[in-house]
Amino acid sequence: MAEHFIYILECADGTFYTGYTTDLDRRLAVHNTGKGAKYTRNRLPVRRIYSESFPTKREAMQREYAIKQLTRKEKEQLIKGVKA
Template structure:
């Protein structure tokens, strides 16, 4: 299994990443062993996640989400998928990243 995730940093910003071991990766971020971006913005909190069969799928969604505005990321975190521009019912059922979301 693989995951794409969003962290809320201590300054209120979001960080999006992907991994095959979510709990370990979040712990790395909070220990200052993660990305340079989160190292300066600890502690971080996991606010959204989605599970995929393959890391390539999770990485693809990571890159897609990284390009989104803060407002669009907040819609995803809040589970307001119907309000996401370009987020069709077909996309949700085909990918269903929100089905595994958590706060």
């Protein structure tokens, strides 16, 4: 049974990108070759600055959606480990 991850990348322009994967290292490599999400293609290189793991795809996708609803400030607090 595969582990499921959500991650936040910091792009070269300082923006954040949030995504889902079952293989963090492979997905980061794909993003950095320019074959990842459209959003990251023109903002290379990217680096992973945050990730969480989940036992099911559903849980991971729900968390990804929740993170995408956060403001930048809230994402920065999440990355720093600040609990709201």
